[in-house]
Amino acid sequence: xxxxxxxxxxxxxxxxxxxxRQPGPQELHPRRTRGRRRALELTLAIGIPVALVGLYxxxxxxxxxxxxxxxxxDEMGRNTRDLWNSGQLWDAIYISCKRALIGFLFxxxxxxxxxxxxxxxxxxxxxLEPTLSMLYTVPKLALLPVFLTIFGFGERAIYVxxxxxxxxxxxxxxxxxxxxxxxxxxxxxxTFGAGRWQMFRHVLLPGALPQVFVGLRIAASVSILVLxxxxxxxxxxxxxxxxxxxxxxxxxxxxxxxxxIVAVIGYLFMALVRxxxxxxxxxxxxxxxxxxx
Numbered sequence: 001x002x003x004x005x006x007x008x009x010x011x012x013x014x015x016x017x018x019x020x021r022q023p024g025p026q027e028l029h030p031r032r033t034r035g036r037r038r039a040l041e042l043t044l045a046i047g048i049p050v051a052l053v054g055l056y057x058x059x060x061x062x063x064x065x066x067x068x069x070x071x072x073x074d075e076m077g078r079n080t081r082d083l084w085n086s087g088q089l090w091d092a093i094y095i096s097c098k099r100a101l102i103g104f105l106f107x108x109x110x111x112x113x114x115x116x117x118x119x120x121x122x123x124x125x126x127x128l129e130p131t132l133s134m135l136y137t138v139p140k141l142a143l144l145p146v147f148l149t150i151f152g153f154g155e156r157a158i159y160v161x162x163x164x165x166x167x168x169x170x171x172x173x174x175x176x177x178x179x180x181x182x183x184x185x186x187x188x189x190x191t192f193g194a195g196r197w198q199m200f201r202h203v204l205l206p207g208a209l210p211q212v213f214v215g216l217r218i219a220a221s222v223s224i225l226v227l228x229x230x231x232x233x234x235x236x237x238x239x240x241x242x243x244x245x246x247x248x249x250x251x252x253x254x255x256x257x258x259x260x261i262v263a264v265i266g267y268l269f270m271a272l273v274r275x276x277x278x279x280x281x282x283x284x285x286x287x288x289x290x291x292x293x
Contacts, residue, residue: 103162173215
């Protein structure tokens with residue numbers, strides 16, 4: 001069988017092959033390569049949304065879509081200015097962000113604690129997992145009448161519904177993350193006499209955090225989805241309420257502006273969670289992509 005010789009390979013004798021790899025640009029100029037890659041990533045991240053906005057503007061200006069149902073960017077800009085000058089937009093953004101953040105914090109905290117305990121204890125997992133798994137499959141908006149009956153038509157019902165939704169996403173990701181920590185790490189820590197706190201601090205927590213933050217990022221986006229749904233149904237304020245109001249009164253520019261703002265808030269929320277994860281986990285790889293670099 002003939003050995004394949006890559007670029008830069010040298011042959012010694014007739015029976016052995018020595019492979020010599022020529023250094024690439026990543027090794028020769030690492031700072032320049034990282035800078036170019038970051039610039040390309042930033043260009044793509046900004047360019048694709050800008051291209052979509054440009055395509056939408058072209059479609060409305062050329063009347064490829066009905067302008068009565070899809071307002072132009074100029075009209076949406078005027079709606080944004082009017083909402084901001086009236087104070088409605090800022091109030092809605094503040095109220096919605098407050099609701100999402102409070103519900104997320106309570107739900108994520110509870111989900112992380114329960115998920116860790118269930119991941120670390122087989123007995124507790126056997127006792128609670130069937131019940132929680134059944135509740136996990138129930139659409140959370142279907143629980144809204146129950147929470148309204150218990151907590152009334154106020155902010156608490158919204159907080160609780162968001163917290164319950166976030167809880168299940170964080171619980172299941174945390175439990176799976178703790179269970180996936182290699183048994184060899186636990187056995188090695190036990191051999192060196194690690195107690196429960198040391199096992200948690202030096203083995204389970206570092207091993208589980210990357211997957212836990214994946215669940216937190218998903219839960220952050222889901223909290224925004226649930227928030228808008230709740231504000232549709234019972235809200236008298238917030239971005240979801242403005243979207244529903246715009247739909248009912250045929251103020252479509254107002255509705256689309258608020259939809260875009262919700263999308264931006266959701267992205268920023270997920271980016272914030274990701275940033276916190278990077279600060280807490282400097283050892284975790286940021287990107288394991290094997291495609292073009």
